[in-house]
Amino acid sequence: MKLVPDLWRQELWLPPGVTWEDMERLGPSARPRPQDLLITLPLALGFVVLRYLFERFCAPPMSRCLGVRDRLQVPAASSPKLESYYKQKSRKPSQKEIVLLMSQCGKTQRQIETWFRLRRNQDRPGQTKKFGEAAWRFFFYSAAFIAGLSCLINRPWFWDLRECWRQYPVQPMEWTHYWYYMLELGFYASLLLRISVDVKRKDFREQVIHHLATIFLLSFSYCANYIRIGTLVMLLHDSSDILLESAKMFNYGTGWRKTCDSLFIVFAAVFLVTRLVIFPSKIIHSTLVLSMEVFEPFFGYYFFNILLMVLQALHLFWAGLILRMIYKFLKGKLEKDERSDDESDIEEYDKEDEEQFEQGATCCWDRGKDSLNSKLSVLTNSCVLNNLTNHRASVADRMRKAQ
Template sequence: MDGGGMDVEPMPGYVELISRASSVMLGAWRDCRGCGLQLSRQTLLENAYITWTEIFLFFFCAFLFTQVRRGLTECLFKPLSQWCRLLPKDAAKMPESTWKLVFYSMSWSYSTYLLFFSSYSFFHDPPSVFYNWKSGMSVPTDIAIAYLIQGSFYGHSIYATVYMDAWRKDSAVMVVHHIITLALIIFSYAFRYHNVGILVLFLHDINDIQLEFTKLNIYLKARGGSYYLLNDVLSNMGSVSFSITWFWFRLYWFPLKVLYATCVSSLQSVPSIPFYFFFNTLLLALLLMNIYWFLFIVIFVVKVLKMKEVNDVREYEDEDGAKAAAGLLKRPQAENGGGGGDDDDDDDAGRHNSAQGKQVQNGITKDKHL
């Protein structure tokens, strides 16, 4: 892990990344003699190392995540949303955000520990992820634990996005994202690219923490027939922080630290590194999806600048829920309790949404279609 006494390379800029990565990849493509399905199959058999025990643990933990989420949702998250007296559409989505906030906070904290409070120097010296790489090398236990947790969670998330989460405008893209992420986790573990995998997970999980924190405060600012300024302020602060760190972690550090290491530094350390194009294609697809979601963030920022309500722009419009929220937010903060007519309106909204059946369960007004 010490890189053989090599000096730490300075982080490149965007221009250097594009020029050097494209030049190196083009040269590698020209030098690839006999590339094709047969060679890929042979390389897979010679370099992929994964045991049946690890496969069993992956499926068991993915199933366990699903059951734990269901248990927490029924026993804790739903009662909590009822206790907070959220609007029906917000109460339906609060368990999802709470679950994700808990998981990503724990997973990102563990990745942070590995990168900054252990002997690993991957963040400060990204090319070191490929130093001393050997086919079939042992995976350190602390990194193997991180891979098991993250891999099984994304296995669970593919199922959860379709059958448990609220359906949004980008949910189909989210399913593709989870599949690509899971493929990267499984193959990077099997080919012993686990060092770069920890760096990728660290750079992505922080945004999910901020996203779910912001969404929870959006749900909580209009509850129990009242408006709560603190949650409104926290949701705005979370939105600003989310927008900044999305660009900084996913569009700045991710390409300049990870992609430069995988496209350029990998061939310098391991000239015949297996599945070079396969892994870099997946990482580039991940970058494209980060750019795609950044467009939603730009739309969100434009809405904020126009002084519109802070909300998740990926959500489908729910006219009844929007009217109810608008009615609550128009009330003065000092208003006491609300009159009987307001309570009747809330009951009517609840009965109306109860009639929606499947839509209320998912907090939306559209069916799910991939």
């Protein structure tokens, strides 16, 4: 029981010399309260339902307009033993496990390997599903960026970051900023709720860390009334996310390669400028240095800046991936899927297996074709020689008759 009062000690949340009584002067409607965050739970569930409706009714017509098509997959043959092993033990059995399955199912090694490859391909998400996820995020980030820009562009702290700390933390909260915060929090909570069923990517762990850090950052900044600088952080992130999701949408379509390449280049430039230049030089510099002109360091100051540093570390990680993609793009080696939708290692291996299978089939066809060509050549030569021999014999016979 003593832990809850200790959690809300003013020394943790407020600068030295400021008390909760000072915050009460703002009034209940202009003061951020921790219980306000409870509204994010129904908002997150509402976003999940809204996303389902969007992906069910809106995304499919859009995908057809962009020429998004799911790849035809050959279904794996019905095999209860292999299906049970696939779901309960391993999606990619080892050599010893394959030998064991051969004795249990009465199949050859090649048949079992082919079955597991086809079964993994069945679980691979289609282009339509990935397009629906990208389209949903694109529309939210676009709406959030437009709404955030409209409610911030005429505020003084949008142009002068020192205004973020003037009279902090006794700063009145506007209703537009309250809803901007709650909707962003609800959206990231919905992403966290759906992350287990969404398309799994290479940076799955980093995505989870990003969502958790964002939720903690927004929640803490709201309770500690870091709302002014928090709104700028959200607006900065949404600006590049719009371009990323739009590039993904065109990447999944057919015949939009040049559009996708252009959007990717613009996204890379905006991401590197906003996340590696503006964010550390303006936002983090403001929270670390400019805020010290108004108050002395306290626990909330350190905790808030640690969360910002975690975000910056993730920015550096993703910037490395983007720079590698740019290098491959300039070298002409960038694959269509790589720049905007990095799936998990399992699916990568599935693709490699599939490529090896296709290469093996091509080699078999080439060998069969060469053998067929050689046989046709022998047959043709034989026919030509027979015709030539018969022709010479008939000429000799006519010459004898003439004599």
